[in-house]
Every structure is written in structure tokens, then in C-alpha cells.
Amino acid sequence: MFGLPDITLIVFGVVTIIAIAALVYWGITFKGHD
Amino acid sequence: MAELITIAVVSLYFLAMLGIGFWASKKIKNTNDYLNAGRSLGFWMFVLLMIGTVCSGMSLLGVSGLGYKMGWPTMWEQIFVPLSIAFCIIFFGVKLHNVAKTAGYVTVQDYLAHRYQSPTALRTLAAVAGIIVSFIYLVGQYTAIAIVLIWLFQIPLWLALVIATAVTMVYTAIGGLYAVAWASLIQSIILIGGVLIMAPIIIFYAGGFTHVNEYIASVNPSLAMPWMPSGAFAIPYIFSFAILLMVGLACAPHVINNVLAIRDVKYFKWAPLVAFLIYLIAMVLLKFTGFAGLAMVKEGVFSLPNVPNAGDFVILYGIQYALPIITLWAVFAVIVLAAVMSTTDRLMLTIGAMFSWDIYKKVLRPDADDKSVLLLSKIVVVLSAIGTMLLAISPPEMLASLIWMGIGVMLATFAVPLLAGLYWRGATREGALAAMSLGLVSSLVVGFLNYFKTVAMGIEFAKIPMHFSFYAFVIAILAMVIVSLLTRKTPDKILDETQTGWYISK
Numbered sequence: 001m002f003g004l005p006d007i008t009l010i011v012f013g014v015v016t017i018i019a020i021a022a023l024v025y026w027g028i029t030f031k032g033h034d
Numbered sequence: 035m036a037e038l039i040t041i042a043v044v045s046l047y048f049l050a051m052l053g054i055g056f057w058a059s060k061k062i063k064n065t066n067d068y069l070n071a072g073r074s075l076g077f078w079m080f081v082l083l084m085i086g087t088v089c090s091g092m093s094l095l096g097v098s099g100l101g102y103k104m105g106w107p108t109m110w111e112q113i114f115v116p117l118s119i120a121f122c123i124i125f126f127g128v129k130l131h132n133v134a135k136t137a138g139y140v141t142v143q144d145y146l147a148h149r150y151q152s153p154t155a156l157r158t159l160a161a162v163a164g165i166i167v168s169f170i171y172l173v174g175q176y177t178a179i180a181i182v183l184i185w186l187f188q189i190p191l192w193l194a195l196v197i198a199t200a201v202t203m204v205y206t207a208i209g210g211l212y213a214v215a216w217a218s219l220i221q222s223i224i225l226i227g228g229v230l231i232m233a234p235i236i237i238f239y240a241g242g243f244t245h246v247n248e249y250i251a252s253v254n255p256s257l258a259m260p261w262m263p264s265g266a267f268a269i270p271y272i273f274s275f276a277i278l279l280m281v282g283l284a285c286a287p288h289v290i291n292n293v294l295a296i297r298d299v300k301y302f303k304w305a306p307l308v309a310f311l312i313y314l315i316a317m318v319l320l321k322f323t324g325f326a327g328l329a330m331v332k333e334g335v336f337s338l339p340n341v342p343n344a345g346d347f348v349i350l351y352g353i354q355y356a357l358p359i360i361t362l363w364a365v366f367a368v369i370v371l372a373a374v375m376s377t378t379d380r381l382m383l384t385i386g387a388m389f390s391w392d393i394y395k396k397v398l399r400p401d402a403d404d405k406s407v408l409l410l411s412k413i414v415v416v417l418s419a420i421g422t423m424l425l426a427i428s429p430p431e432m433l434a435s436l437i438w439m440g441i442g443v444m445l446a447t448f449a450v451p452l453l454a455g456l457y458w459r460g461a462t463r464e465g466a467l468a469a470m471s472l473g474l475v476s477s478l479v480v481g482f483l484n485y486f487k488t489v490a491m492g493i494e495f496a497k498i499p500m501h502f503s504f505y506a507f508v509i510a511i512l513a514m515v516i517v518s519l520l521t522r523k524t525p526d527k528i529l530d531e532t533q534t535g536w537y538i539s540k
Contacts, residue, residue, distance in 0.1 A: 002243055002244050002247055003243070003244040003245065003246070003247030003248035003251065003258075004106070004247050004251075004258055005251075005258060005259060007259065007260060008106055008258060008259055008260045011260040012106075012109060012113075012260060015113060016113060016314070019113065019117060019120075019310065020307070020310070020311070023120055023306050023307035023310055024307060026120075026124060026303075026306060026307070027303050027304045027306070027307050030128075030302065030303045030539075031539065
């Protein structure tokens with residue numbers, strides 16, 4: 001797909017999705033205090 | 035000769051920046067206002083300040099340049115650099131902001147001095163190391179300004195440097211972080227908007243996403259893979275690259291000090307995700323223009339100048355080909371200027387803060403009044419601008435390597451004392467001093483051995499599988515752990531005051 005080998009799409013796709021999921025989890029669970 | 039409209043576009047941008055400086059100067063009442071914008075930054079101001087600080091002019095030209103040279107394996111840079119903002123906010127920002135509000139820190143060195151009970155030694159070492167690294171970084175930024183102004187106006191290098199330095203210096207010196215933050219807001223919008231509009235046009239002219247990928251894979255299959263088979267951008271190198279960019283940039287003095295300026299800690303909730311996504315999208319597009327440029331050069335559409343860093347020119351030539359309208363080139367020049375100035379202003383201010391606050395006020399003259407510290411901050415901003423401009427007029431040949439070395443030295447020097455200080459109650463003053471000094475020295479030594487391809491102790495330093503900073507980072511970790519275990523523990527009172535422990539926020 002997109003002229004790229006499958007491994008390139010899978011590796012970058014998985015890493016990006018994990019990063020976004022982790023940051024969404026942080027946003028949902030962060031309470032913080034001031 | 036540049037057309038009148040080109041001069042008008044660039045002049046308008048410069049005038050806007052100076053206007054921000056004069057407006058911001060009226061808000062400055064004391065040193066905290068000047069260095070931390072009175073801890074008043076809102077969500078978007080903070081997010082765009084972080085993006086503007088991390089995204090420099092060298093990264094704008096260098097990102098597409100690296101893509102042109104080595105293809106998809108370099109795309110990791112576009113994941114790790116945006117993650118550095120998230121790392122900085124999550125692992126440093128939350129705690130530092132909370133403690134700083136109570137303890138009244140002006141710089142991160144204040145935290146180190148408090149946490150490690152080292153008001154002189156560690157503070158001075160951190161400030162001096164920070165100034166050296168910021169200086170190296172600053173010289174590289176001016177070189178990027180010069181490349182663009184010379185390309186657009188065909189003016190001499192010295193004149194390009196004087197113009198760009200003078201504008202940045204004036205608004206930073208008079209307006210402090212208020213001016214830097216407001217300038218970054220505008221600069222980041224120009225930068226992101228410009229990339230989002232211009233990059234797809236260049237990619238379209240190169241034949242589109244799929245064609246570019248297929249073409250670069252036909253030139254060399256490794257260029258379309260996620261990593262290189264060996265050497266730079268092979269798997270071990272990418273691992274060390276992740277640490278270098280995510281952690282090294284996050285603890286860089288000009289980046290980490292931004293977390294002290296936010297108004298409310300609740301902005302840290304979504305700032306990591308928002309900053310990551312904005313920066314990721316813009317930078318992936320930018321990297322892809324480098325791939326598109328490679329395809330166009332190989333297909334003979336245009337050729338690059340015969341210089342060693344030809345890749346750094348690929349986006350400029352891509353724009354010339356895809357958008358043959360000189361006014362748009364001026365707009366692109368403003369985009370690069372925005373990227374450069376959003377980093378240089380923060381670096382100058384950081385140098386000013388480290389010298390006037392950490393060295394002058396906290397070490398040399400503790401009885402100095404706020405007015406004299408504020409004045410000295412402004413003087414140091416001016417001197418650092420002039421000093422780096424003079425260095426940039428005849429830049430050292432190893433400039434690009436020096437910039438990478440700068441981030442590597444930041445990683446080896448600051449990451450371990452900061453992370454151990456925030457999260458490990460066993461970390462001691464002696465451990466921090468050992469980690470910081472050994473990290474600094476070992477990163478400089480391994481970095482130079484690597485750059486000069488030295489063979490020593492049976493090791494070929496040119497062929498070490500990871501980025502040189504990783505080895506220095508490991509040395510700093512070992513120094514921190516071993517020395518801390520052998521020395522007297524920090525009192526619980528200090529550890530509680532500085533919220534030290536294995537948590538981010540209670």
C-alpha cells in the first residue's frame with residue numbers, strides 16, 4: 001500500500017498508534033493539582 | 035535583485051516581531067515576569083511555545099535534508115521529536131511546576147540546588163553546562179537564517195546575520211518570555227500553516243505519495259524500509275536515537291524551563307497529545323518533501339547545488355520548482371525565519387536566565403536587588419546574540435555535528451540528575467555531581483572520538499553501533515547509582531518538599 005513495503009507501514013503505524021493511545025490515556029487519567 | 039514585494043513580506047514579519055517586543059516590554063515588572071512571563075501562559079500559548087522551541091530552523095531544513103539523504107529510516111525523527119514535548123511535560127513538567135509554584139523557582143537550576151542541597155556547586159555546573167550547550171545550538175540556528183536570506187535576497191552572509199540577529203535580539207531583550215511566547219504563538223502558526231500548505235504541493239508535483247515511495251524504493255530498497263541494514267539508522271542506532279531525542283531534547287534547558295511558565299497545571303492534561311499530533315503531522319509532511327525532492331532530483335526535474343550539505347537545500351529548490359512565484363518564496367523565507375527565531379529567542383533568554391539568576395544572583399552576588407538582575411538578564415541576552423552571530427559568520431566545518439552533539443551533551447549532562455532527583459529518593463548531592471560532571475565530560479570525549487573517527491583502546495569510534503551520547507548517558511546512570519549508594523542520604527524533609535518519589539503527581 002502507498003508504494004511501501006508492509007513492514008514499513010506496520011512498524012510506523014503500530015508505534016504511532018501506541019504513542020497516541022498512551023497520550024490519550026494520560027489525558028484521561030491525569031488529575032494534577034495546583 | 036529581490037523584488038519589492040519580497041522585501042515587504044519579510045519586513046512586515048520583522049516589524050510584527052518588534053511590535054510584540056515593545057508591547058511585551060510594558061508587562062515586565064520584575065525578573066519573574068521577564069524570565070517566566072509571570073507564570074501566566076495559557077494552554078495554546080504553552081503548546082505553541084513548546085512546539086516553537088523544539089522546532090528550529092535547522093530542523094526545518096535538516097528534516098527534509100535528512101529525508102532526502104536516507105529516506106524512510108529517518109522518519110523515526112518525526113516520532114521521537116514530538117514525543118520529547120510529551121516526555122518533558124509528563125515526566126518533568128508536572129512535578130517541577132507544582133514544586134516551583136510553592137518554592138518560587140525561577141529556573142530549573144533552582145530545583146537542582148534545592149533537591150540536592152547544593153546551592154553553589156551543582157547550580158554552577160548545571161548553569162555553565164547549559165550555557166555552553168545553548169551557545170552551540172544557537173550558532174547552528176543563525177546559520178539556517180543565513181542560508182534562507184542569502185537564497186532569497188542574494189545578500190552577503192554578514193548582512194543576513196546582522197538583520198536576523200538584530201530583530202530577534204531586540205524583541206527578546208526588551209520583552210523577555212512574554213515576547214518570546216507571543217512571538218512563538220505567531221511563529222508556530224506561520225510554521226505549521228506554511229508546511230501544511232506548501233508540502234502537499236511539492237509532493238503533488240513530484241507525482242504523489244505512492245509514486246514517490248515507489249521511486250525511492252527503486253533507487254535503493256533500504257530507503258523505503260523502517261531501518262537501515264547497518265550503521266546509522268540500523269535498529270541499535272534507532273534505539274539510542276529515541277533516547278537522545280525524547281529525553282535529551284526534553285531536558286534541554288531552553289525546553290524544560292518552559293514548564294515553569296504555565297498558569298495552571300491542568301493544561302498539562304491534554305498538552306502532550308495536542309503538541310504531539312500537531313508537530314507529528316507537520317513534520318511528517320516536511321520529511322516527505324525530502325523524499326519528494328529525492329525523487330525529483332533522480333528523475334532530473336531539478337538539480338541541487340554542488341555543496342557537501344546539498345540535502346539541506348532540497349526544500350528550497352522544491353519550492354522554486356513547484357511554486358514559481360517569488361512572493362511565495364518570501365512567504366517560505368518567513369516560515370524558516372519563524373522556525374529559527376522561535377528557538378533562538380528562547381535560547382538567548384535561557385542563557386540570560388542562567389547567567390543573571392543562577393550564577394550572578396545565586397552564587398556571585400546573593401544580595402543583588404531584582405532591578406540589577408533584570409538589567410543583567412537583558413545585557414546577557416544582547417551579548418549572547420552578538421557572540422553567537424560572530425561565531426556564525428565563519429561557522430566551524432563541523433557545525434551540523436556540533437548541533438547533534440549539543441543534544442547529546444544535554445542528554446548526558448541533565449537527564450540523570452533530573453530524573454533521579456524527581457523519582458528516586460536515594461539520589462544524593464554527590465551522586466548528582468558525579469552524574470552531571472561525568473556525563474558532560476564523557477559525552478564530549480566520546481563525541482569527539484566519534485567525529486574524528488579515532489581508534490583508541492581497540493575501539494573504532496566511527497563504527498560504534500549507537501549514538502555516542504547513549505554511552506555517556508549509561509556512564510551518568512552508573513555514576514548516579516554507585517555514588518548515591520555510597521554517600522549520605524538526603525533528609526526526608528527536603529525530599530518531601532521537592533515531592534521526590536516514584537510518582538508523577540499525588
